[in-house]
Amino acid sequence: MKISVPKGTKDILPEEMKSWRYIEELFTDVCMNAGYGEIRTPVFEYTNLFNRGVGETTDIVQKEMYTFEDKGGRSLTLRPEGTAGIVRSYIENGMASLPQPVKLFYKITAYRYENVQKGRFREFNQLGAEVLGADSSNADVELISLLGNFFTKLGIGDLKLEINSIGCNICRPAYNEILKEYYKDKIDGMCADCKRRYETNPLRLIDCKEAKCIAASKDVPFIADNLCENCSDHFASLRTGLERLDINYNINKQIVRGLDYYKKTVFEFISNNVGTQGTVCGGGRYDGLIGALGGSDVSGVGFSMGTERLLMELESRGSLPGNEVYPEIYFVTIGEKSYAYARKISYALRKADIYTEMDLLGRSVKAQMKDANRKKAKYVVVMGEEEISMNKAEILVMETGERKEVSLDSIYKRIIEKKV
Ligand SMILES: [Zn+2]
Ligand SMILES: [Zn+2]
Numbered sequence: 001m002k003i004s005v006p007k008g009t010k011d012i013l014p015e016e017m018k019s020w021r022y023i024e025e026l027f028t029d030v031c032m033n034a035g036y037g038e039i040r041t042p043v044f045e046y047t048n049l050f051n052r053g054v055g056e057t058t059d060i061v062q063k064e065m066y067t068f069e070d071k072g073g074r075s076l077t078l079r080p081e082g083t084a085g086i087v088r089s090y091i092e093n094g095m096a097s098l099p100q101p102v103k104l105f106y107k108i109t110a111y112r113y114e115n116v117q118k119g120r121f122r123e124f125n126q127l128g129a130e131v132l133g134a135d136s137s138n139a140d141v142e143l144i145s146l147l148g149n150f151f152t153k154l155g156i157g158d159l160k161l162e163i164n165s166i167g168c169n170i171c172r173p174a175y176n177e178i179l180k181e182y183y184k185d186k187i188d189g190m191c192a193d194c195k196r197r198y199e200t201n202p203l204r205l206i207d208c209k210e211a212k213c214i215a216a217s218k219d220v221p222f223i224a225d226n227l228c229e230n231c232s233d234h235f236a237s238l239r240t241g242l243e244r245l246d247i248n249y250n251i252n253k254q255i256v257r258g259l260d261y262y263k264k265t266v267f268e269f270i271s272n273n274v275g276t277q278g279t280v281c282g283g284g285r286y287d288g289l290i291g292a293l294g295g296s297d298v299s300g301v302g303f304s305m306g307t308e309r310l311l312m313e314l315e316s317r318g319s320l321p322g323n324e325v326y327p328e329i330y331f332v333t334i335g336e337k338s339y340a341y342a343r344k345i346s347y348a349l350r351k352a353d354i355y356t357e358m359d360l361l362g363r364s365v366k367a368q369m370k371d372a373n374r375k376k377a378k379y380v381v382v383m384g385e386e387e388i389s390m391n392k393a394e395i396l397v398m399e400t401g402e403r404k405e406v407s408l409d410s411i412y413k414r415i416i417e418k419k420v
Contacts, residue, residue, distance in 0.1 A: 008114060008122025019311055019320050020125075023154070024107050027127050030150045031105035034142065036129055039104045041085035043111075047075040053084030053293055055261065057200035059193075064112040066122075078111035082128050082304055083286065084293070090132050091295035100133030100298075107307075121308065128283075128304030132290065135299045137234050140265045140285065141241035143303055147269060147281060148247055154310075155319035159269040159280055162252035163242075164224055165235040166203065168263045169288065171228035176202050178221055186216040203256045222253035234264050257282075261289035265301065276316045281305035327357040329415055330377035332368040334384035341388055342381070345412050352416055372398070379420060381411060395420055 005011060012020060028038065047067050054060050066078040079085055086104060089095075095102045106128050114120035129146065131139040144161065151157050167175060179202040183190075187198050191210040198205065206217055227235065242249055255266050266284035271277055283303025290298040314320045329349065331342035339358075346356040357375055359368050365382065372380045380396040387393050393408045397420070406414065414420045 008116045022321060023310060026153055027150060030146060031129055034146050036103040036105040039086060039106055041089050044076045044078050045085050047077040049084050049088055050077050050080060066111045080112045081110055082106050082108050082126055083302055086130055087290055087293055091293060096296050096298055102132045105129040125307035126304045127307055128302060130300055130302035132300045133298050137238040137241055139301050140238050143301060144267060145245055154314060156313055159271055161249040161269055162255060163249050163267045164252055164255040165227055165231055165264050166256055166262060166266055167223050167227050167231050171231055175223045175226045182220055190216050206254060207256050224253045231264055238265055257284060261286040263287045271313055273316060276313050280309055280313055327355050327375055327377040329379045330357045330372035332365055332380055332382045334365055337385055338383040338388055342383060348412055349415055354415060
């Protein structure tokens with residue numbers, strides 16, 4: 001029986017992990033330098049967290065969740081996104097009684113039963129951050145500027161920022177009525193999903209990607225033009241905040257969100273790069289989610305982005321650094337005594353954070369030399385019984401072919417002090 005990875009999943013191999021680490025470490029640095037703490041929540045949660053937190057009417061909950069019953073008969077779901085679990089943790093760990101706001105970031109795997117033909121994965125990775133307990137648009141500006149900083153450091157600072165406001169509990173119900181009125185005589189010609197959304201979540205009619213639905217939405221009135229005073233002020237101060245940091249943006253009234261709990265600010269960073277066009281990162285405000293999940297009335301704002309999507313963007317632009325790692329020194333040994341001796345120096349050097357290599361297969365000198373070449377070692381030391389007994393060794397500088405005779409017991413010090 002041939003066993004393969006489950007459909008929609010993949011292995012990330014050591015050669016690729018270098019790029020992953022590069023992105024994740026940079027993201028970590030950028031977040032930590034803005035005072036965000038890393039959080040890890042469980043891969044699975046009780047299903048009702050996502051039903052309530054992501055929203056019963058969303059495609060995610062209706063079609064894409066990995067839900068199963070455990071041996072104790074509990075309904076569990078693999079997280080389809082990061083925010084719900086973090087909000088659950090905020091409430092459960094009493095973070096509301098900490099000094100506010102609470103600023104968190106995460107690097108996670110998430111799970112959705114996606115259409116694999118479209119190049120989507122069912123297990124995928126996300127980077128994200130959340131600010132909990134801050135109503136002001138200053139929090140939105142901070143998150144957007146943090147992203148701008150991150151993208152610039154990655155060499156993709158030209159991603160386009162698009163922002164919108166999707167209102168609140170006060171202005172949205174009235175707007176939904178406007179939408180229903182607008183779509184009333186168009187809905188028959190729209191897709192099956194939209195027919196369902198018309199009743200449950202009419203805001204989503206606006207961003208349906210079906211051609212006939214795009215056509216039907218041509219003259220749709222936008223919520224950004226139908227905001228209550230509070231939402232309107234919030235949106236204005238967001239724009240002023242961005243302008244004061246010289247962060248360019250476009251207002252895109254077509255950005256809405258499938259997740260019910262989003263309120264006010266929504267934003268996306270978009271790539272216009274040929275071949276990888278589209279959204280790289282999305283975010284927004286979710287005031288009301290914490291209350292909906294049983295916490296106090298605390299507001300939240302955050303973003304998330306697919307790490308795979310980000311990697312694709314960097315790869316297509318050749319923005320990934322050549323981050324190969326080569327051994328500083330490769331010990332080529334002949335016989336047991338010299339192997340034991342070399343292993344001792346090698347171990348000491350590794351404890352001093354220096355990358356050393358040795359043979360693990362009892363290979364011939366020739367095969368060890370070949371391996372040292374393949375791994376592009378900077379220095380090679382060849383030692384046999386004679387070298388040990390005479391306390392001497394030859395260091396071979398691989399780049400130049402130069403050979404230096406040194407005392408065996410000076411190798412550690414020479415490598416440490418970089419005076420070979
Ligand atoms: Zn409002
Ligand atoms: Zn549609």
